Amino acid sequence: MADNNCILCGKCMEVCPLLRATGREELSPRAKADLAALLRSEPGLLNQKSAAQLAGLCLGCGRCKEKCPQGVDVPAMVASLRAAHPGFAGWLWKTWLKRARELWSGTGMAARLMPDTFQPEKLAPMLKALTLLKSGDRPGRFARVDEFSHTHRGKTALLFSGCTARFVRPDWQNTALALMHGLGMDVANRRKDRFRCCGIGLAGAGFAKDAAEMRTHNLETWRKAGKPMIVTLCASCHAGLADHARHAQNEEEAAHWLDSITPLSELLRGTRFVVSEDAPLRIGYHRPCHVDKNDCDHMFLAGLLEERLHVPNGRDCCGFGGIMRLRAPDTADPVNALCWQGLGNPDLVLTGCSACAAQLGATAPAGTLTGHWLEIIADIPQ
Ligand code: SF4
Ligand code: SF4
Structure with missing residues (x-):
């Protein structure tokens, strides 16, 4: 379990979306850090199972970890407690992520695998989110490439599509490939993306061994390809991949790995687009919790949409929460x-994370469309 060097400064309390939305102090990061320390020093004092259940109430957004001056890693503590008490929800979440190929591409298959009594209250929101992500209303392809930047011409790269683009939204994958092709890049895995899941959802739920399997495979795939650039299209996948660096062979390889993973939106800097006049006038941006500080997706959309970006940088957590x-x-x-309150009442909300896109699509108010920013890019002639 991660160390608890908490000095009770309270900085994490300012950023925890769960505490902000519920007002329940027992769900705060500091309370979870205290709980983990207590369980470690006096394991018999609390009922382990109920303590783990309480600590399990965490969105895994990582905002507390980012803010903590002491380096207290509450999501890692929560993952350890979840590992000790996976239960049925844990099994279901692991199955959901590890068998994405079969389950996500056919929600009917998922329904058949789950016991009837479990479906109505637990599985329904996830099935609804997937169904809407697959077949809900689309924002329209109103941004056309006028001229590609030449900066990345001739570079070799691998595309890390992520599970959602591979199994639910192949159009995201196709648009990403078309953009990379337009940039003049040599996409080594154009025919078949051999990467596996980034593992972020498994690690956060306490399935460290399963996440390690994915990580080992991904690192090996990159090594075999000659360690080229890896282009990502999902902020959470990007964060999951960044975490692989801790398991590289040495410091030099870790630095190389971190340098290699690149958001697609960063590569589009310098590419000129034309936005059609009938594009929505009020467009919101949802900033995923796992996006890194640079937030290339936001910079890209701000440059592209200019005054149409009505809510410049929505910062509230969407409440997806992984296993939660x-x-x-x-x-x-x-x-x-609270997230929707912060976004106001836009015509369209764009994001750069698969999980956020699913969550926003399933919860959008009537009259508001949602989507990954790749969905607004017009077809690119090959
Ligand atoms: S920010 Fe870190 S040190 Fe401060 S209260 Fe939270 S866990 Fe403790
Ligand atoms: S990971 Fe997010 S939801 Fe969980 S305790 Fe930290 S800030 Fe709160």
């Missing part, structure tokens, strides 16, 4: 409500 969606969906709902 299964364990306690009602507790995550107020977080989602």
Whole structure:
């Protein structure tokens, strides 16, 4: 379990979306850090199972970790407690992520695999989110490439599509490939993306061994390809891949790996687009919790959409919450409500994270469209 060097400064309390939305101090990062320390020093003092259930109420957004001056890693503590008590929700979440190929491409298959009694209250929101992501209304392809930048011409790269683009939204994958082709890049895995899941959802839920399997495979795939650039299209996948660096062979390889993973939106700097006049006038941007500080997606959209970007940088958590969606969906709902409140009432909300796109699509108010920013890029002639 991660160290608890908490000095009770309270900085994490200012950023925790769960605490903000529910007002429940027992769900705060500091309370979870205290709980983990207590369980470690006096394991018999608390009922381990109920303590783990309480600590399990965490969105895994990582905002507390980012803010903590002491380096207290609450999401890692929560992952350890979840590992000790996976339960049925844990099994379901692991199955959901590890068998994405079969389950996500056919929600009917997912329904057949789950016991009937479990479906209505637990699985329904995830199935709804997937169904809407697959077949809900689309924002329209109103941004056309006018001229590609030449900066990356001739560079070799691998595309890391992520599970959602591979199994649910192949159009995201196709648009990403078309953009890379337009940039003049040599996409080594154009025919078949051999990467596996980034592992971020598995690690956060306490399935360290399964996440390690994915990580080992991904690092090996990159090594075999000659360690080229890896282009990402999802902020959470990008964060999951960045975490692989801790398991590289040495410091030099870790630095090379971190340098290699590159958001697609960063590569589009210098590419000129034309936005059609009938594009929505009020467009919001949802900033994923796992996006890194540079937030290339936001910079790209701000340059592209200019004054149409009505809410310049929506910062509230969407409330997806990974395994918490299964364990306690009602507790995550107020977080989602605050997110929509912060976004105002736009015609369209764009984001650069697969999980956020699914969550926003499933919870959008009537009259508001949602999507990954790749969905607004017009077809690119090959
Ligand atoms: S920010 Fe870190 S040190 Fe401060 S209260 Fe939170 S966990 Fe403790
Ligand atoms: S990871 Fe997010 S939801 Fe969990 S305790 Fe930290 S700030 Fe709160």
